[in-house]
Amino acid sequence: MINTASSSDSLFRQVTDSIAISILSGDLEAGALVPTEPDPGAGFSASRSVYREALKYLSAKGLIEARQRSGTRVAPRSAWNLLDPDILRWALAGKIDEDFVRNLYELRLFVEPNAARLAALRRTPEQLARIGAALTRMEQNPPYGDAIIEADLDYHGSIFDAAGNPALTCLKSVVVSTLLWSMRLQRNKDPSLFSVPLADHQRVYRAIEQQNGEQAGTCMATLVYDALHDTIAALRHERSGAVTGISQK
Amino acid sequence: MINTASSSDSLFRQVTDSIAISILSGDLEAGALVPTEPDPGAGFSASRSVYREALKYLSAKGLIEARQRSGTRVAPRSAWNLLDPDILRWALAGKIDEDFVRNLYELRLFVEPNAARLAALRRTPEQLARIGAALTRMEQNPPYGDAIIEADLDYHGSIFDAAGNPALTCLKSVVVSTLLWSMRLQRNKDPSLFSVPLADHQRVYRAIEQQNGEQAGTCMATLVYDALHDTIAALRHERSGAVTGISQK
């Protein structure tokens, strides 16, 4: 398994990540007891303080529940806050669950077109400029590279911001996780294929520029739809045994 | 201010709630330093253990950020996970922010019609029965009472579940918070006025029963829209000085 917890991280982070990934990956099933004290055979050794703080952190995410006398147990999946940035990071660190990815894209499909629509109606010139700048960086950098990822995140994030609804903006994390993961899968793809998603992004931008809400919504729906299909295709391609830049251990 | 932290709660919970509400209410502004050790003048006295665990819990919600040497500070609003159940509880415990409530309803308007649509298409007979049972309880209990709130929550929650998308279901907390709060405002309303929202709920149920996705979506949009208007009206009514069952201190 990929160990997200590098030794350069704080001990707290190592412990938190380690337990969280065990839960998210299914190694620790719902209802399973989480040891009272740091387990010597768990790949880390920490004092009770950091261990307890890690458990509090995880309980804040809904992953575990502590009850006196009974012990601390892994909470049922329904209690997990799947939209939390950390949870998404942990979920995507482990083995890939195609259904979950579909669920995330389905949610994006409900939310992002509306965000784009509102952005078209409510944007300030400055907000439009930020979206445009991100788009430019997407156009001028090598496809499927790190700079593109950053620009793409900035693009979608700016649209959320322009929509002017802070509660909506919290769903940015869903976009971040699907995007990071999708790009990781497509790293070695034929660069010329990037023209399709790029055109999608350009269309949305133009609609927001022209303050055409309905158009922005429709184009964003297409964008997300295309992204889902590309991601699923890349996932199946990888599963068929193709070589990627990522160890599949 | 309303003190949510009852003395019957654990010390950890009292401390956590107290600091969180200070942040959510704006008493502690973004960037403000959070004391290193439990502040004797903060309404509670706890050991460093519980205090530190409380801070970890809050940092998991994105409310605060700790950096060595610089201190622990209130994070910018953009980092707060506004969709987290705890955060919503804390937010609604304090003074009411009409804009924020609008934002939450706007999000519901994007999400719940789609949830209803999927529920209509994907529901099992058992899931339909749960929605129906909740609706029945809404019909047979006194309007704007506690039993109705519970039934209403169950109704919306069951629809989320029937939609079959766990990531979507995490937004249940948004429905819970808006609903709790809306009902609190309307507690003393004329019972006959409840017929309108009730009819909305019945229409959505019928569409889900008939597996008519588009119809379910449309009706749910109407339901949320009506709920928003009722809530805003009740809010303005209360602000105009009308008596409610709740102390406005």
Add this chain to the structure above:
DNA sequence: GCTGCAGTTTATAGTATGATTTTTAACGCG
């Protein structure tokens, strides 16, 4: 003998306290 309630035990989370280490912003020196 079985049942059910009351009191006791005990495992586990929760709370308290003091000390030490690590990080890093800020300061001062050459």
Add this chain to the structure above:
DNA sequence: CGCGTTAAAAATCATACTATAAACTGCAGC
């Protein structure tokens, strides 16, 4: 201006003690 020093604050460690509630025990009653 760069480089080493200092110190403030978080992070970590270690060890107590307390509170809670589930499980057990035993006696009274049927």
